[in-house]
Every structure is written in structure tokens, then in C-alpha cells.
Amino acid sequence: MITVHHLNNSRSQRVLWLLEELGVPYEIRKYQRDAKTMLAPPELKRVHPLGKSPVITDGDNTVAESGAIVEYLVERYGNGKLIPPANTPERLRYTYWMHYAEGSAMLPLLLKLIFGHIERSPAPFFIRPVIKGLVGQVNKSFIDPQLELHFDYIDAELGKSEWFAGKEISGADIQMSFPLEAAAARGKGAWPNIAKYLQRIHARPAYQRALEKGGKYELLS
Secondary structure, eight states: OEEEEEETTSTHHHHHHHHHHHTOOEEEEEEOOOTTTOOOOGGGGGTSTTOOSOEEEETTEEEESHHHHHHHHHHHHOTTTTSOOTTSHHHHHHHHHHHHIIIIIHHHHHHHHHHHHHHHSOOOTTTHHHHHHHHHHHIIIIIHHHHHHHHHHHHHHHTTOSBTTBSSOOHHHHHHHHHHHHHHHTTOOOOHHHHHHHHHHHHSHHHHHHHHHHOOOOOOO
């Protein structure tokens, strides 16, 4: 039996969605973030040394990292579902978006989150203008232009096909869902094709079942 070690409001929600799409039996072991630090609890280190989520256990196998989990589950349990045929243009796009999701797409979102926390952190009143000015300059010169660049690109690609790897939903869509939902949750941009895409995935019965089982899902801002 597959066990999903599920941290609230995290990337592990898309693992539940994937398992629901595949129709594979699984159980959920839930963990809660620390209310003050918003970090994962130390109990997760008993599952994997890094103490991060998502992580799954499947028999003797322990698999961490979202992309590795998606690839493992699709290859082991998909029977050809949620992955385009080998040696096709769709398969190449599938591989590209699987890696792009946690590589290029997440970096500016993470930087925006980190610098937002820095700006809001307690500091002596005479230092706060310096911090605010620094954060504003980094946002203006690097982070915001990168967000616009990447999400303009994603929106344009979704204008070419309904799903990231072509005409059919695939594991690449599962993987790409998190950065797109994170951007939408933080009110970043007005990209019409991304908005339509999120409506499509949210309407899927498997997505809704995963949401019911995973519990309240509010991405960090």
C-alpha cells in the first residue's frame, strides 16, 4: 500500500491528485506545519532525512521530490496513462514541463515569498526603510520581471494546447499545477490561459476527491 506523507498546504496535494487520476489505492498520513514558523514538523525526518514533503513510501521504497514521485507513480502504476508515447513530440514536451515546474517556474515565486517575509520581519525602525528599499529594488530589477517573463511564456504555451504535453492530460500537468496555483494564490498577474487551465484542473473529479481527502488547501503567501 502506498502511503503519502501529506503536509498541509504543500506540494504533496498534487501527489494525492495524481493517485486519484491513476485510481491507485493509497493511505494518507497527515502532518501539520508549525503555526509560527510554517515549517514541516520534525516527525517527517523519521520518513526521510530532509524532513520535507512530499514523500511517499511504497513497500521498501521511499521516494521524495515531487518530480521523482510523479515519474515513479506514473511508470509503476500508470500502465501508459498520464504519459505520452515514447519518441513523440508530446513526450519531449512532457519531459520538459516536468523539469521546468520546479526549476525555472518556482524560482521567482520562491524569491518573491522570501523577500516578502524579509520585508515584513520585525526590525528596528531606523533599519526598516533600508530593508524596504532593498526589497523594492530586488523586486523591481529582478523578481517581478522574471515572474512576468515566465508566466507570460506559460500563458502563451497554454494558448497552443489544452494541456502541457498536448491534447491529453499528463503527469506534467500534475507537476505544473503547483507553481500556477501558487502564482494565482498570491494574486500575481492576469494571464487568461492560465486562469482557464486552473478552472479545468479544479473541475476534474479526481482533483476534487484529492482535495476532500487532503484537507484544507491554502498556499502560503
